[in-house]
Amino acid sequence: MTYPEIPRRSWVQRWHVKGIGGTVVLLVLLVASSQMTGVDVGMFFSNFGQFMNLLVRMSHPAWDYTTVIIQPLLETIQMAILGTTIGAAFAIPFAVLSASNLIHSRLLRNVTRLFLDLVRTLPDLLLAAIFVAIFGIGSTAGVVTLAIFSFGMVSKLFYEVIETIDMGPLEALESVGASKVTIIWYAVLPQILNQFISYFLYTLEINVRASTVLGYLGAGGIGVFLQRSLNEFNYSQTAVIILATLVVVLVIDGISNHLRRVLL
Amino acid sequence: MTQAPIISFKGVNKIYSNGTVGLKDISFDIPRGQFLVVVGLSGAGKSTLLRTINRMHEITSGEITIEEEPINDYKGQSLRLLRRKIGMIFQGFNLINRSSVERNVLSGRVSYYPTWKTLCGLFSKADREMAVRSLQRVNLADKLYTRADELSGGQQQRVAIARTLMQDPKIILADEPVASLDPLTTATVMDTLQRLNREDGITVIVNLHSVALARKYADRIIGLRAGQLVYDQPIAAVTEADLNKIYAEGAEA
Structure with missing residues (x-):
């Protein structure tokens, strides 16, 4: 009997060198970094009781505190909406300039991306500290911080969306004799709008949570109250604040899901 | 022929940056109002030829003139005005x-x-x-x-x-306009192009794979193989055997 001739796999393919090698490297890196940084996983479990203790103390939310935090919570939402909107608006032109399928000049693209990387590198707490120093304690500092933070994040998400679009309509508009800006408006925008909205809402959600932390530095909103309750070891108030923030995040998530269903 | 051609290729070469030859020494004229069909295998340079006419592809050497004006150096506004008078239809719509x-x-x-x-x-x-x-x-x-x-x-x-x-438009370029359509809708689209050609006097240049369609609609058929113009006949002189040869010889190579 005869066997069909089967092409031989190279030994790299036969022994799955890439897959196994990658896994080994990852494990070695994990073990090495936990040893070098001195992270003690055992401590997490031995001190678990304290964590439970905290949870127990938070398990009696002071519901009458709700009326106090509604106003600052609204302020937090307003700050998040303002910051996200301003950041996203500025992100659009930068996202266009960073997209490799729209901008053929590698130099321009890389300079823009470097700038965006730089913006993303700045920690939001540092930004908040700076702007509290500039604008004083209050929500202005928070809004500016959130705007810059969202700008860095959204512009990266946006240009990655732009790079996945279908180039056919762009070719058609180019062949019609449209200008570059018109091409983007007619052929790019309709393709990316839904994902833009979706990412915008995601950023809004992140900003609501982030602004609770920014309050620590005096950047306004619910964070100021969160800090106060923690300082006073008033964990029943902390619980209310966390639950209220959860409600806001859930609502934004619901809106986001609904919009995506309607728009797609 | 007394009237000047609407499109004229003079010794056009196109070499892609990776060294692939797209078009090789192409010279021919397209008279105003003609229904021209370009046939050839995939990769023979049909799409490239079409896209050099509205400068969606740049040529390496030679000259293309449209309405007796060389288009090689058009930029910005003049390029957009050129493209305005050249419509383009795509395989993927x-x-x-x-x-x-x-x-x-x-x-x-x-x-x-x-x-x-x-x-x-x-x-x-x-x-x-x-x-x-x-x-x-x-x-x-x-x-x-x-x-x-x-x-x-x-x-x-x-x-x-x-x-x-x-x-x-004065010219319509159609790049395999019916390649992803069924036979019935193919006829509708081709008939529409024919009507625009006859009623509005628009010069139509179509890339086609189907020899039967080419014979049905064309005034003239040109054939490309490996970037070279290997065939150029008015429809009256086209025979089935000629067209089959364009495909057959390409397949052997």
């Missing part, structure tokens, strides 16, 4: 799927407006009527407010033709 048919058709008119007006959608009443008339010519006026991706393939290609009509 290239409509903006999420937009309405009306917006797709009007997008064929944007080169007649300054950019800011196109951004605000400030099209004149006359042009909006023109959009309806263009759709009437492809029998799709009732789909004006339908989203483009809700149409069938044949309908989408006809919307693309209506978009091209908004340019008021």
Whole structure:
């Protein structure tokens, strides 16, 4: 009997060198970094009781505190909406300039991306500290911080969306004799709008949570109250604040899901 | 022939940056109002040839003139004005799927407006009527407010033709316009192109794979193989055997 001739796999393919090698490297890196940084996983479990203790103390939310935090919570939402909107608006032109399928000049693209990387590198707490120093304690500092933070994040998400679009309509508009800006408006925008909205809402959600932390530095909103309750070891108030923030995040998530269903 | 050709290729070469030869020493004239069909295997350079006419592809050497003007050096505004008078139809239709048919058709008119007006959608009443008339010519006026991706393939290609009509083109380039359509819709699309050629005197250049379609619609057939012009005959002189040869010899190579 005869066997069909089967092409031989190279030994790299036969022994799955890439897959196994990658896994080994990852494990070695994990073990090495936990040893070098001195992270003690055992401590997490031995001190678990304290964590439970905290949870127990938070398990009696002071519901009458709700009326106090509604106003600052609204302020937090307003700050998040303002910051996200301003950041996203500025992100659009930068996202266009960073997209490799729209901008053929590698130099321009890389300079823009470097700038965006730089913006993303700045920690939001540092930004908040700076702007509290500039604008004083209050929500202005928070809004500016959130705007810059969202700008860095959204512009990266946006240009990655732009790079996945279908180039056919762009070719058609180019062949019609449209200008570059018109091409983007007619052929790019309709393709990316839904994902833009979706990412915008995601950023809004992140900003609501982030602004609770920014309050620590005096950047306004619910964070100021969160800090106060923690300082006073008033964990029943902390619980209310966390639950209220959860409600806001859930609502934004619901809106986001609904919009995506309607728009797609 | 007394009238000057509308398009003229003079010793055109196109070499891609990776060294592939796209077009090799192409020289021929296309008279005004001709229905020209380009045949050849995939990769023979048909798409490249078409796209050099509206400068979607740059040529390496030689000269292309349109209405006796060399187009090689056009830039910015002059390039956009050149493209305005050359409509283009694609195999994949290239409509903006999420937009309405009306917006797709009007997008064929944007080169007649300054950019800011196109951004605000400030099209004149006359042009909006023109959009309806263009759709009437492809029998799709009732789909004006339908989203483009809700149409069938044949309908989408006809919307693309209506978009091209908004340019008021003197030339229409069609790159395998029926390659992804069934036989029935193929006939509708080809008939539409023929009508525009005969009624409006638009010069039409179509890339086709189908020898039968080429013989049915063309005034003249040219054949490409490996970037070279290997065949050029008016339809009366074309024989089935000639056309089969263009494909057969390419397949051997």
